[in-house]
Amino acid sequence: MITSLAFLIAAVLFILGIKMLASPKTARKGNFIAGVGMVLALLAVLPQLHGSHGTSVSLGKWLLMCVGILLGLVVGAAGAYKVKMTAMPQMVALFNGAGGGAAALVAAIEFAHLTPTSSLVFVISMLCAAMIGALSLSGSIIAFFKLEGHFDKPVTYPAQQLLNGLLFVISALLALVMTMGSHGMVLMCLFLLIALALGVLMVMPIGGADMPVVISLLNSFTGLAVAADGFAIDNVAMIIAGTLVGSSGTILTLAMCKAMNRPVTNVLFSAFGKVDATASAAAASTGSVKSVHADEAALLLGMAGRLVIVPGYGLAVAQAQHQVRQLADELAKKGVEVVFAIHPVAGRMPGHMNVLLAEADVPYDQLIEMESINPEMDRVDVCLVIGANDVVNPAAHEDKSSPIYGMPIIEAEKSGTVIVMKRSMGKGFAGIENALFLRDNCRMLFGDAKASLQELVTLVKAG
Amino acid sequence: MTVEMLIFVIFVLSVFLGFELISKVPSMLHTPLMSGTNAIHGIILLGGMLALAEADGFMQYTAGFVAVVLGSANVFGGFMVTDRMLQMFKRKK
Numbered sequence: 001m002i003t004s005l006a007f008l009i010a011a012v013l014f015i016l017g018i019k020m021l022a023s024p025k026t027a028r029k030g031n032f033i034a035g036v037g038m039v040l041a042l043l044a045v046l047p048q049l050h051g052s053h054g055t056s057v058s059l060g061k062w063l064l065m066c067v068g069i070l071l072g073l074v075v076g077a078a079g080a081y082k083v084k085m086t087a088m089p090q091m092v093a094l095f096n097g098a099g100g101g102a103a104a105l106v107a108a109i110e111f112a113h114l115t116p117t118s119s120l121v122f123v124i125s126m127l128c129a130a131m132i133g134a135l136s137l138s139g140s141i142i143a144f145f146k147l148e149g150h151f152d153k154p155v156t157y158p159a160q161q162l163l164n165g166l167l168f169v170i171s172a173l174l175a176l177v178m179t180m181g182s183h184g185m186v187l188m189c190l191f192l193l194i195a196l197a198l199g200v201l202m203v204m205p206i207g208g209a210d211m212p213v214v215i216s217l218l219n220s221f222t223g224l225a226v227a228a229d230g231f232a233i234d235n236v237a238m239i240i241a242g243t244l245v246g247s248s249g250t251i252l253t254l255a256m257c258k259a260m261n262r263p264v265t266n267v268l269f270s271a272f273g274k275v276d277a278t279a280s281a282a283a284a285s286t287g288s289v290k291s292v293h294a295d296e297a298a299l300l301l302g303m304a305g306r307l308v309i310v311p312g313y314g315l316a317v318a319q320a321q322h323q324v325r326q327l328a329d330e331l332a333k334k335g336v337e338v339v340f341a342i343h344p345v346a347g348r349m350p351g352h353m354n355v356l357l358a359e360a361d362v363p364y365d366q367l368i369e370m371e372s373i374n375p376e377m378d379r380v381d382v383c384l385v386i387g388a389n390d391v392v393n394p395a396a397h398e399d400k401s402s403p404i405y406g407m408p409i410i411e412a413e414k415s416g417t418v419i420v421m422k423r424s425m426g427k428g429f430a431g432i433e434n435a436l437f438l439r440d441n442c443r444m445l446f447g448d449a450k451a452s453l454q455e456l457v458t459l460v461k462a463g
Numbered sequence: 464m465t466v467e468m469l470i471f472v473i474f475v476l477s478v479f480l481g482f483e484l485i486s487k488v489p490s491m492l493h494t495p496l497m498s499g500t501n502a503i504h505g506i507i508l509l510g511g512m513l514a515l516a517e518a519d520g521f522m523q524y525t526a527g528f529v530a531v532v533l534g535s536a537n538v539f540g541g542f543m544v545t546d547r548m549l550q551m552f553k554r555k556k
Contacts, residue, residue, distance in 0.1 A: 014503055015480065021499045022488040028549035031499050035542045038506060045509045049516040057516045065515055068528050069508070072535020079536070080543035085551075091544055092498050099504050099537035105530035106510040109523050121467060185522075216497055223504045227477075231470065233513055239470065240477050241506040247481025248500055252493060259490060344490035351493035358551035367491060 006044030007237040013037030014241050018248060024364055041237045052113070072098075085359045086316055089349045093144040093215045096222055100136030103129050103225035104192060110232050114183045125231035127175045130188070131195045133225035136218045138199030143215050146208045147348070155204040161269070167198050206268065209313075212349030213256050213267050220249025259344035261396075261407035289425065292443040294452060297419050298459035300443070301327075304382035304417075306337045308373060310410050311357070314387015314423065315449055316347045321360040323453035324386060328362070330460045339366055341373040341383075341410050343391040374411050383415035387422065387449050393434045402432060418442040421452050495548050502541025508534030 014037045020030025051057050076095070083091040107129035114123065145151060171194045178187055206214055223245025230238030257264045292300075301307060311324060328338045340357060347353035354367055377383070385392055392412040395402040412418050413436050420437060422444060436442055445452055464472075488496060511534040515527030 015484065018481075018484045018496075018500065018503070021496050022485065022492060024489070024492060024552055027492060027495055027499075027552065028546065031495075031502075031542060031545045031549055034499065034503055035546075038503070038538055038542070041506060041509060042512075045512060049512060052517045052519050061516055061518070064524070064528055065512055065531055068511075068515070068531030069535045072508075072532045072537075073539045075532070076536040076538070076540025077543055080540045080547060083544065085548070088494060088498070088544070088548065091540075092494075092501055095498075095505075095537050095541045095544070096501050098533040098540075099501070099507050102507045102511050102530040102533035102537065105526045105533070106507065106514045109514040109518060109526050109530070112519075112523060113517060119467075219497055219501050219504070222507075223500070226504045226507045226510070227474065229507065229510045231474075233510060234470075235509060235513070236470070236473065238506050238510055239474055241503050243474055243477035244481040244484070245500045245504040247478045248485040249481075249497070251482055251485040252488075252497060252500075255485075255488070255490070256493065342491065344493075349494055349497070350490050351495065354491040355494050355548050355551065358548075361551075364491065364552050369489065369491065 003044045003048055004236070006040055007235075010037040010041035010044070010237050011240040013040070014244060018244060041241075044237075045235075084319075085356055086319055086348070087147075088352065088355060089212055089215060090144050090147045092219070093140045093147065093211075096215060096219050097137045097140030097144070100133045100140060100218070100222040100225060103133030103222060103229050104137060104195070105133075106229050107133060107225075107232060108185075108188055108192065110229075111178075111183065111188050112185060116181065120179060122232050123179050125228040127178060127191070129225045129228035129232060130192055131171065131175075132221050132228065134192045134195035135199040135202070136221045136225060138196040139203045139218050139221075140199075140215065142200055142203040143211045143218065146203070146206075147211050149208070151204065154207045160201070160205060164198065164201055167194055167201070170194060171198070202268070210267050212352075213253060213264070215349070216249060216253040216256055217264075217268075220246045220253060223247075223249055256345070256350050259350060259408070261404070289437055290443055292419070292445055294445065294455045295459055297443065297445050298456050298463060300382055300417055300419060301331055301336070301384065301456065302334055302460055302463055304331075304336050306380045306382075307331060307339075308368075308377070308380045308383045308412075308415065309338065309340045310343070310383060310385045310388050310392060310412060311340060311353055312343070312346050312386060312388020312391060313348065314389075314421075316352065316356055316387070318387060318449035320386070320450035320453050321356045323450055323457065325357070325360040325362050326457045327453055327460065328366075330457055334460070339368050339373070341370065342367050343370050343388070343410050344408070346388065346391060370408060370410050377411045377414040380415040381417065383412045383418045385412055385418060385420045386453070389422070389434055390432075392436055393432070394436055395432065395434070398435070404432065412436060413439055413441070416441065419445055421445045421447070421449055423448065495545055495552075498541065498545040498548060502538060502545055505534060505538025505541050508538050510534070
């Protein structure tokens with residue numbers, strides 16, 4: 001009774017926590033409240049623990065449990081406090097994979113304890129938990145490596161979908177045999193191995209830039225696996241928490257895809273970049289690239305009344321968030337009104353740019369979302385685009401043949417002068433030309449974002 | 464209503480609650496939110512503890528132990544890293 005009540009309170013705290021996480025003012029408190037709920041749930045489960053066949057838990061198991069929890073705590077804390085903010089997506093992937101692996105193992109152990117009289121509902125939920133958990137584990141690990149920059153290109157090979165489909169059918173058949181009452185562990189191990197393979201095969205063909213969507217999806221998968229485990233071991237707290245994560249994670253995944261104007265199926269099942277790039281080449285605008293030197297750029301920035309900075313993926317890669325803050329501060333001292341315009345998919349995952357700029361002490365009310373800044377862009381004197389490309393490409397509005405047509409963009413081209421800081425004339429992640437760079441009001445400042453920003457800071461200070 | 468049915472009702476309600484909770488989140492919070500919900504599914508640590516408690520034989524002991532370690536890393540690491548991210552979100556002084 002007390003345990004059930006504690007689980008109920010924990011569930012309420014999770015719900016409040018997620019609710020508060022959705023607003024910047026209360027987010028930190030929300031995370032804390034969810035954490036309190038978690039501690040409560042962990043304490044409440046202690047009286048429920050029992051050994052096999054209803055015996056009490058042996059001392060050895062208690063010890064093992066404590067050692068395990070401590071070990072996880074140390075590893076988790078080390079990861080959480082050591083990780084660089086730019087590597088945040090990788091860290092989330094690893095924690096998610098850990099959860100998925102745990103869910104699969106719990107399901108496997110419960111499966112070993114099945115009796116011939118066990119209800120079919122239990123068996124099916126165990127199988128779901130095992131499958132989804134294992135898939136989430138291996139998928140997250142591949143996502144981690146992709147974000148670390150390994151297997152750069154999407155790996156594609158012929159009959160990819162066919163192989164995945166075949167593996168899926170085999171695992172469905174195995175599941176059928178197991179639900180029919182064959183509870184052998186060999187079958188279970190085979191089932192888990194196939195699920196692991198499916199996770200690898202499904203994530204390998206997806207490009208590194210799409211990994212955030214994949215992680216978000218795998219996050220909701222792990223939630224569902226946990227909920228399924230909750231069904232299997234009859235634990236309400238796990239069902240509620242897992243399901244909340246599963247459904248909120250799905251919404252989050254869809255929101256990310258919407259910001260990129262791509263259906264989720266397109267992210268998952270077709271390697272991006274296969275889109276016909278020749279179509280947009282025909283639509284290449286007339287005009288020429290006008291490059292500027294840092295001193296001229298510094299002059300333009302210093303004279304601006306209103307400046308909008310558009311930071312992008314390139315800024316995150318160059319880890320130049322502190323330099324950009326310095327530049328903004330120096331310009332503000334000279335009376336320039338500086339704001340940052342954040343595209344929903346800027347950085348390595350949606351909202352990542354906000355985290356990076358927050359780390360560099362940029363107050364979050366200086367960060368303007370795309371929808372709020374666009375109507376004001378024509379009253380902006382200078383727009384400084386740093387390491388962003390596709391998110392400011394006017395082709396998204398103008399060129400119907402462009403693969404990014406319809407994607408919402410920050411309308412940089414409407415401002416008085418656009419300064420684009422870029423490594424080279426290379427293409428963005430979408431692999432298409434950017435007509436913005438050829439516009440009359442656009443100036444290109446080539447070079448490494450960090451070094452260029454440093455130079456600009458020095459020049460603005462001196463000037 | 465049977466217990467199974469009741470549990471199913473809880474499940475369905477939770478699905479809708481999850482949809483509702485997240486439907487209007489500014490994109491600036493997507494990363495912390497993903498990380499925060501990631502920590503919440505760390506409740507699998509509970510499952511790991513229950514499973515380890517009733518484990519029999521070497522294989523199950525090992526699997527249970529690994530599940531507890533992974534679940535613990537998920538839950539503690541998840542909450543800590545989310546907190547570290549969110550403590551940096553400040554308003555202008």
